[in-house]
Amino acid sequence: MKWSFLAKPEGVPRHLVVNADESEPGTFKDRYLMEFLPHLLIEGVIVSSYALGSNVSFIYIRGEYAWIVDILEQAIQEARNNGFLGKNILGSGFDCDVHVQRGAGAYICGEETALLESLEGKRGNPRIKPPFPAVKGVWDRPTVVNNVESIAAVVPIINEGAEEYAKIGVGKSTGTKLISACGNINKPGVYEIDMTISVEEFIYSDEWCGGISNGKRLKACIPGGSSVPILPTNLLLKTAKGEQRIMNYESLSDGGFQTGSMMGSGGFIVFDEDQCVVKHTYTLARFYRHESCGQCSPCREGTGWMEKLLLRLENGQGKMSDIDLLWDIQSKIEGNTICPLGDAAAWPVAAAIRHFRDEFEWHITHPEEAIIRNFGLAHYADEREAVLA
């Protein structure tokens, strides 16, 4: 875990910050946890704070989750009333307090250093690393920044014992994972999986997503939140080696970015055959352009440029050279920025061009159709019979 990097010197106050700034499009698992199981999170925070020696811990929550702030505040108050928070918790001699801090609705504040800047009351610009937050975090003190799901998972790990917990899952993907499934599926929602089921089963089984809605066929899927590469059906269900793809970290990233994707934040977005990949890529580019903090130049200028090019392609006014230009822009952004937002903006564009290049070309060669018919080529779709629910 990240915790081992924490700076050793004693006597300096340390902090635990829970990253509840969940703003990745397609990801809503933390919202579910905080909304319906706030006590689990608070318990996780208290236990983790004890382990890390943090007397003041923070939950940084995204501004749009205004009503969840009330839920968390109430849960914290209940914990305080019962002596689980405050001075000398349950006679252990350990003091701990938890504060909920609301963000102002910026995606970039989900990046851990930008989150810390925002928590300090400054503009949410990512810091330049190193130093990492574990050495110099909030107010220059050693800080651990963890996601809501990770902190909440501390509780079952402690209760069942680490070894028992690690028995769930396969290989290195141990424990359970929350997947927020959305898109063109019959049963969108948050699912807890043990990382042994196949992607195919996850999409089509009635226990999970329940198949594609309206009797359509599966075209593509983003398996881990908007910033990870999109995969067409053939690569989604089976890896390039022909093995069945399993819902876990290793299997989803099998084949690298050439033929694979990432587990990412667990936002599982499913596209049916009527969805247009160009339009979808444009929507994401618009999002990243809007959310770029504007600090470093490749991301600030490049995201806007990609958005404009994609809009032009989507409207059927593009040129063939635009596709290569897009590819060139994304390669200039990726890896050259301060924080991962640049990568996150570049990856979806790269993957869309890599796997759906002929759909982009179709938009250029059929400009009239591209404007009227707002969907792409269906030949990527899964060949299986559509099952009407």
Place this chain on the structure above:
Amino acid sequence: MAEEIKQEPPANFKVTIDNVTVEVAPGTTILQAARMVGGDVTPPAMCFYTPLKGSGGKCRTCLVEVSKGSEKDPRPMPKLVASCRTGVMDGMEVKSITSQRVLDARAGVVEFLLLNHPLDCPICDQAGECHLQDLSYEHGREGTRYEFKRRTFKKHNLGKYIQLHMTRCILCYRCVFTADQLTNTRQHGVLDRGDHAEIATYIEKSLDNDFIGNVIDVCPVGALTDKTFRFKNRVWFTKPEDAHRDCDKCCGKVTLWKRGDEVLRVTARKDQWGEIMDSEDGKTGWICNECRFDKKEVKDWIIEGPTKVARHSVIGANHYEVLDKPKETIAEVMGGRQPKLLLDIHNISDVNDPSVDLSKIDGPATGAVFNKKNLIEKETNN
């Protein structure tokens, strides 16, 4: 140069930059080490500014490839790193201009920086000492692939002396750091985000601090300009001279930019990287508003002699030597059409030929009228 460096204490780190090895003190950044090597090896820096704490890392022009992390841990760094914010390690090997990856990334960054830049150099006061001009000349491509409208902002007056022209800004944050670190109050910052982020004083107000004029000096482009100098003269027509005066607020050591006996502009002294130089007595080189804006007469100053002009400037020894002429002709640019009247007039030298009686021509005078006459003359001469 190399001998000077070797005289330093033996605990120094050995760094190899583009196959040139230098020894530097621990804690030096790659950029500073590369500046010791000098020449083309040195990465350009648009946002890093040595006297400003916390600056750098934003513009990404100084990206370099670290091909060997250190003697202890020889793994290369997977990503290109910002040399201005990465410290050196013993035995580190860095590639700057010897790496195609770096050159490509740098060309990309230059293109990104120029994407929304208005390129209004002909009317910009910074032209001639602009770092963005130098950067695009040295590291950029010819032409742009951007075919959309550029973003623009309104001009802002930041008080009596400073004009903010946000359209030209490349968001290096240098002025924000300057205002934060030289003055006691937080003067201005950045509003909004992404490509519509702008430098601003919150709810337009003037900047009136004794040292606020220094934001003009740190600005690498023409976004912050000196109102007492705006449109007065081109930089390359003025003659820089070192001068000083007794000032109770600052070091009083400045550069005067003169034309004849007239002092047009006063700036702080800068080194060859365009950064403020500390004066010899250890004081900081920042100068106060009084010296900068109010003392505009030769009698206010004790002249020391001409300033040695450094690399970053067109007035410095023929910086732009091998400029290519545009490859395409005007007809090509206009899609095969021949240029019209305006250009046609320049094609013939004797526009004001008194023998052509303009009052006797049908319709407006065009180049054809003169061409026709020249043709007739030629024929009769032959």
